[in-house]
Amino acid sequence: MEDYILSCCSSCDLSNEWIEKRNLHYVSFKVLVGDEIKLDDMGKSFSPWEMYKLMENGTDTKTSQVSVGEYMDYFEPFLQDGKDIIHVTLSTGISGTYNSACQAADELAEKYPARKITIIDSLAASSGYGLLMDLAADKRDEGMSYDNLVMWIENYKLNVIHWFFSTDLTYYIKGGRISKAAGLVGQMLNICPLLNVDYNGKLTPREKIRTKKKVVKRIVEKMVEEADDDQDYYGKCFISNSDKELALEVQREIEKYFPNLRGKIQHFDIGCTIGAHTGPGTVAVFFTGKRRID
Numbered sequence: 001m002e003d004y005i006l007s008c009c010s011s012c013d014l015s016n017e018w019i020e021k022r023n024l025h026y027v028s029f030k031v032l033v034g035d036e037i038k039l040d041d042m043g044k045s046f047s048p049w050e051m052y053k054l055m056e057n058g059t060d061t062k063t064s065q066v067s068v069g070e071y072m073d074y075f076e077p078f079l080q081d082g083k084d085i086i087h088v089t090l091s092t093g094i095s096g097t098y099n100s101a102c103q104a105a106d107e108l109a110e111k112y113p114a115r116k117i118t119i120i121d122s123l124a125a126s127s128g129y130g131l132l133m134d135l136a137a138d139k140r141d142e143g144m145s146y147d148n149l150v151m152w153i154e155n156y157k158l159n160v161i162h163w164f165f166s167t168d169l170t171y172y173i174k175g176g177r178i179s180k181a182a183g184l185v186g187q188m189l190n191i192c193p194l195l196n197v198d199y200n201g202k203l204t205p206r207e208k209i210r211t212k213k214k215v216v217k218r219i220v221e222k223m224v225e226e227a228d229d230d231q232d233y234y235g236k237c238f239i240s241n242s243d244k245e246l247a248l249e250v251q252r253e254i255e256k257y258f259p260n261l262r263g264k265i266q267h268f269d270i271g272c273t274i275g276a277h278t279g280p281g282t283v284a285v286f287f288t289g290k291r292r293i294d
Contacts, residue, residue, distance in 0.1 A: 004084035004116070004146045006137060009066065009097060010040045011090045011273040012130040013240045018268070022137040027074040029097075029273040030064040037064075040272040048272045052242055052280040055171070061276035065097040071104035075117065079108060084116040084146055088133060088153060090273075091201030092121045118150050120157075123201035127240035127268045128162040128286040134236065135160075135288075158292045162197035163222050164284040165215045167246065169193070171279030194218055199292040212246065219285055220253045226289040227258070234260035238286045240268045242275055247283050254285070 010028040019026060019042070029040040033054060038046040040063075055061060066074075078085055087105075089098040098121045105117040122129045136153050144152065169191070192215040194207040209215040227233040237254065241247035247267060255262045269275075270282055 002084070002146045003082060004086060004140075005078050006133065006140055006149075007078075007085055007087040008122075008129065008133050009090050009273075010042055010271060011095075011125065012133055013126040013268050013271045013274060014042065014130040014133070015268055016042045016044055018130075018134075018266075022134060024133055024137060025078075027066050027071065029066060031272040031276050032062040032064065033272075033276075034059045038272060042271060043269065046272065048242070048269050048275050051272050051275060055276075055279055061272075063095075063273050063276050065095050066100055068100045068103045068107075071101050072108060075104060075108055079112045079115045079117070082115075086118050086120065086136075086146065086150060086153070088120045088122045088129070088136070090129060091123050091125050091197065093123065093197070093201030094125055094203065116146060118146075120150065120153050121201065123157050123197070123199070123292075124160055125162065125197055125201070125203065126164075126270055126274045126284055126286075127238040128160050128197060128284070130240075130268065131236060131238045131286045131288075132157055132160045134238075158199055159288050159290075161223075161226050161287055161289045161292065162284065163219050163286075164195045164197075164203070164278070164282060165192050165209070165219055166195075166278060166282045167192050167212055167215075167243070168279055168281035171277065194222075196222075197292075199294060216246070216250055216253055219250065219283075220257055223254065223285060223287060223289075224257055227287050228289050231257055232260065233258050233287065233289075235288045237261050237265045238268060239265060239283065240270045240274075240286070241283045242270045242278065242280045243283060246281070250283050250285060 007025040092098045101119045198204045
């Protein structure tokens with residue numbers, strides 16, 4: 001069996017326990033919370049829930065992608081140990097971190113010509129990115145070779161489906177994704193935007209839905225439309241959230257339509273990198289299904 005490691009960024013929004021169980025590795029983004037720089041290390045040093053409380057109290061947040069130098073420092077110990085690297089980055093539709101990782105890989109390739117480093121754009125975010133990593137770990141554990149796994153990730157990544165909704169438009173207005181005027185109207189009308197990650201890996205608004213109850217129902221309808229095997233779907237389903245009660249409501253609704261998923265849905269926190277932009281009150285659902293084409 002080839003000696004390679006599967007690697008990702010902390011914005012995959014799994015948990016440290018899950019990462020360890022699946023034998024994955026990650027490099028951390030940084031988040032500026034007010035005047036303090038915090039490491040997004042899946043809650044080990046700074047909890048996203050602490051960040052959400054600060055955001056609700058008016059604290060501004062800003063993310064910082066991994067630099068070329070930080071990637072080199074992260075990759076090099078694996079190469080020194082004689083391991084090849086498959087590193088999957090946060091979507092280029094959301095971050096420029098892919099380019100930094102590629103530059104680092106190119107520089108290290110000159111120093112370690114016998115080793116292989118492949119950088120892959122996930123075209124994914126949050127626990128959808130995490131789901132892609134989890135599926136890749138399955139293939140690795142089945143004995144898939146380095147080269148075949150690289151091809152599999154590239155070919156399959158658009159079959160990982162992402163749907164998000166938010167019940168609080170404050171952070172979309174702050175981030176410029178929604179104009180202030182449209183946001184104020186939306187808040188008065190209890191609009192909950194429904195978004196997905198498109199085939200370019202960009203977070204794209206799709207529908208404006210009034211009330212939490214209706215958007216919970218609609219996100220599950222989207223899953224019914226797009227999941228593998230329709231309502232007989234038995235694949236993996238991850239939910240990430242910054243509202244635990246609402247995430248459980250979504251789970252209950254999914255289980256009404258997908259009997260094979262009862263008791264099998266995995267929940268994760270939306271981490272600091274993604275959460276700095278989406279804020280509290282967000283729930284996202286991820287599963288495998290029809291290939292993203294728009």
